[in-house]
Amino acid sequence: MKQLTGLDATFLYMETPTQFGHVSGLSIFRRPDDPDYDPLAAWCAEIARRMHRLEPLRRRVRDVPFRLDHPYWEDDPDFDLEYHVRHTAVAPPGTDHQLGELVARIIGRPLDRRRPLWESYVIEGLPDDRFGILTKIHHATVDGASGAELLTMMLDDSPDADHAADDAAEPWTPSPPATDAGVLARATLGLARKPARALVLGARTARDVGRATRNPVLVAAAGQVRSNLRGPVGTVLNLGRDRGTEGRVAGPLPEAMGPPTPFNATVTAHRRFAFRSTSLSAVKDVKRAMGATVNDVVMAMCAGGLRRWLADHDALPDRALVAMVPISVRTGEEAERWTNRVSALFSALPTDEDDPLERVRKVNGAMVGAKGLFDAVPAEELTDFTQFAPPAVFAGAMRTALRLTGRLASPVNLVVSNVPGPRQPLYSAGAELLHYYPVSTIVDGQGLNITVQSYRDTLDVGLVACRELVPDLWDMCDHIVEELAVLGEAVGVDVAL
Structure with missing residues (x-):
């Protein structure tokens, strides 16, 4: 058994009937040239042969009696792959909007805490000889970086990969579950300090x-x-803690409160999902012309697209939105691979700026200031605070805070995340991965999430929103992608949409 960190457990404590702690990914594949190819059977076989390596898929949550400490992970003694892998389809003609609607309905349901916290849906009915795989997995299990690593472990780097090592590996068998008395004894050891x-x-x-x-x-x-x-x-x-050096750094605090928008309110359990793709090479050409970063360009695209959407709804604030930007704090030397090592920056998103190039410059300046403050307070210290509150108290406080955020002014308007993905082509049982669209989560007060992930030379954009707060999410998604062409035109870069 392994105990969840305070940050891992936070994603369990935040859940309510209307907000969920799982994140998802929508993979789009092209079928191989095999008339007998069965996507469901092939996907089940690929997971089964790798199960000895896929620890996050095998373990379930084990609560500590009386909720005296954070829960533990333990092997599921009754693991059932057929429960987790499911089969569905979209009706003809299988458009992107139909696929987005199906995904939205699936992510609007919680995961069963009695089983390992993941589900995978093989989706057929897509045109052009394609099929999709939507995988839901709880954020308590993986963060963005480890989730991307898990994806690559579930896929191959060639259409005819050699699976001899996995096929010859010792089959995974679950460890027997611990007794309540054993879990309680283990938990009490760390409470005193x-x-x-x-x-x-x-x-x-x-x-x-x-x-x-x-x-x-x-x-x-x-x-x-x-x-x-x-x-x-x-x-x-301080036993066991590296006290390290105490350097002096300084930087301004970001503005704490975001302006009101239509998507900053209490969320329902209903979701919308919209997705599009654009050229990563074009993003890089723009960033080189501007002397900026890829993330600066992505955030400026979001700022420009949101500005258009807000203006269309007569809801454009006269000051910049505030975005939470998750960042990985992994060093590569972590003893535990499958856990959350993520923190966040809070940055102004210049929706109040009319000039597209000036938006890039303002994003760059805001991110530099946010990183200065982030470096001033090490991320490990911020995430360590979640270790200390008793789970029963922490869970109640977390849910109360999120409910109040939905009813009062939200300090953060939305989450904008940019996850670097694989640069090489990936395959599943010979089927080529064409796109990987991130499907994130929303909470009370922040009814919109924009996440992009690169794959090969493509930037795949996924938007998740509360169904009632953002009824025209596809329009917003289009505005964000079209903003890249606006930036390209301004700096002389040809962008094909």
Whole structure:
């Protein structure tokens, strides 16, 4: 058994009947030249032969009695692959809008906590000899980076890959589940040190925030607390922790509150999903012409597209939106591979700027400022806070905070995420992967999520929204992709949509 980190468990605690902790991905494949090819049978066989390597697909959540500590992962003793892999189809003609509607209905249902937290749907009925695979997996299991790694482990790098190693591997067999008494005994071992460690962490983070915001009172207060914890007491409280160096960095705090928009409200359980693709090479040409980054261009596309959509609805604020931008804090040296190592930046999204090139420049400046603050307060310290609250208290506080965010002004308008994906072609049982559209999650107060993922030379864009808050999500998606052509025209780059 392995215990969930506080951050992993947070994605379980946030769930309500209307907001879910799972994320998904829609893969579009081209059938191989085999008239007998069966996508469902082939996909089941590919997962089965790799099951000994796919730990996140085999484990289920085991709660600690009385919810005294965060839950554990344990092998599912009754693992049933046929339960997790399902078969469906869209009716003719199988348009993108039909596929988006099917995906929206599937992601609007929670995962069963009694089983491993994933489902995979093989979707037939698409034109041009294509089929889709939608895979739902809980965010408690993987983050964006580890999810991309899991995808590559489930696929091949050639249409005729050699599976001899997997076929010869020892078949996976589940470990017997622990007793409630065993789980409780294991959980209580780490409880005693948590309040003291929380005090150390709080003092350190207060000091870093004080330096970042140039607040000498906060720095001095934190220093006083830390000085009282030095000596033998501090040594005990920091056992096993690399205290590292204490560098001085400074940077401004971002604006805390986003302006109101139609999608900043309480969400329902109903979803919409829209998707499109564009050229990654064109994005890179624009970024080179501007002296910016790929992420700057992507965020500027989102800003321009949202500006058009908001203006169409007479809802364009006179100041910039605020976007939460998830970022990976993986170093490659983590002892645990399948866990969340993610934090976030908060950046202005210049929807209030009319000039498309100036939007790129403003995004770049906002991201530089946000990264300065992020570096001032190490991401590990921010995510470590989730380790200390008792799960019953933390879960209630999380849900209450999200409900209030939906009813009051939201500090963040939306999530914008840019996930780098594989550059080489991938295959499943000979079927070529054409696109991988990310399908993320939304919460109360933030009824819109924009996630893009690169694959080969393509940028695949996926938008998820509350069905009642954004009825014309496809229009918004079109505006965002069309914004790349606007930027290309401004810098002399030809963009074919």
